[in-house]
Amino acid sequence: MKLRPKITLIDHFEKLSDPRVDRTKDHKLIDILVIALCAMICGADNFVAMETYGNSQSQWLKQFLDLKNGIPSHDTFARVFARIDPDEFEACFRDWVSSITELMPGDVVNLDGKTLKHSTHNGLGKKAIHLVNAWASEQRLVLAQQKVHERTNEITAIPHLIKVLELNACLVTVDAMGTQTDIAELLHSKGADYCLTLKGNQRGLFQEVKEVFDNAQKTEWTGIEHSFHRTVEKGHGRIETRRYWTFSAELLSQNTDKWAGLQSIGIVEAVRRIGDKTTTATRYYINSFASDAKRLALAVRSHWGIENNLHWVLDVAFNEDDCPVHKDNAPENLARLRQISLNLLSMEKTAKIGVANKRLKAAWDDDYLAKI
Template identity: 45%
Template sequence: AEWMKACHDVTDGAVVAIDGKTLRGSYCRGKGKGAIHMVSAFSAANGVVLGQVKTAEKSNEITAIPELLKLLNLQGCLVTIDAMGCQKKIATSILQKGADYLLSVKDNQPKLVDAFETAFPMPRVVNFDGDAYVTDEKSRGRQETRYHIVSEFTPEFQELSYEWPRLKTVGVVMSFRQEEGQVPAVPTIRYYISSADLSAKKLAEAARQHWFVENKLHWSLDVALREDACKIHRGQAAENLARVRHIALNYLKGEKSFKGGIRRKQKKAALDESYLATVLAV
């Protein structure tokens, strides 16, 4: 984290996504040792890891996220976390770092869910007359349309606004997915709360960028660096190697002169010492 502070500045308004990943190969059945879980902060704009902490299991993300926040310089950023991290203490910790939060809401916060379902029934969502934004993506025979709406908190959220620090914006995202030649699937509805004054377009961008931590970090760790295939688990080795992979991934993504994926950059660095020196000089 200190190294990333020294060499990487996060710009105002940038999305920092926080999410966890279980290292599946780090368990040992014979020793009764469970797989470790790494919680990482990922800069969506630059594709680099800003910091990480280890937990014993996924359920401990609630206690790990505040520890991770202490390590980071988040002034002016928008911190996005999935429903596991939708907690009042975590929201307060983010604000204390000079950042804003965008939290996904699910059943672990029943009062918020009830307020959303009351304030935004399906007819109102479909015929919403406020700020709305639609995105449409087509890829590999699949089409996904997302409909985003945002609102200042309505009377249904009035009481909750005193519980959630600096709550300004509530948002609803309804997505439709259709495979080629098939009937569209039932729409998926997701709820969000934020301390930032977000437009529907900004909500769409931030919600999409949150998933970069899955698509650009976790996917690269598994496919390029084969993290889940690593069976090393003795002592702190699994955690240490996870940190080394994050550092290596940051270096490889930071090197822009060679136009290739992470696997090709790895191979080129292994075979060409001059290129390896270029990577390490990033």
């Protein structure tokens, strides 16, 4: 009797449409996907490495895959990933993620974009693709991903993610690009709270918030009801002090009614000291929750964390920025395969090591890979 490791996501991806004609199907699509996923988890970052992994681990893979025609070639991996419908692949991904996690009231979801730098091809006139990710900061899981079409920007991708995710009672953070009245309305209609970065693209509101804050600082907030929170972090020769303020949006004279659910304004002042050098940065936010500086701190720190816990990991542990794949749908589909791998590695808690070392351990230990 063949043993089947506990790779429960197989069931969610078996319904993915096979883009190949029947006469070219020497290998089952699900087998190609599973080999590619196992290879990715174990450190393979390109199609040649996937073939090499498959040939090296063929006996282990045969425990639960058919493989009557052996291991697919790197050309087969490349052709299949270039032709898989990325929207369908994403739907399978979301279906799987929804089966393994449940967002709880108050959970923070970060929406942020990332460019795959080496997915460009100047000879073909193809620009690097840009993806917007939805990241559950508490669970450290990617919830969904949406490609930004070449002639648009993140403003078109963010609403798609909001519509397909169950965000009721969650707190959603978005960078200044997504600070738009339509996006605030959509989040509010989904029952989610928001924390939106406020910059000069909302010039009138930005200027008034800045003036109110500057005046409040000068008068030491005399007569202005507000919430305050302070944190200090030390490490690696650095001391960083962050001060958080929130106050009611009713203090503004601007027409704030167009921002659905808007309740409070947030300000973060970060003072970083390294040796004799001190730098100060101030950021502004509009929020749909009542004035609460600690909640602002949670939202802001969670959004900064997406760079370290997702984008940085994808670049350093998975070499995403150095991947030169550019043909057709392959860059987007490989990015999604990395996110499946990252989610699986993040959910494995027995090994108290980083993602890069978990990949090495999985490559060296078949039992550990099966556990993942």
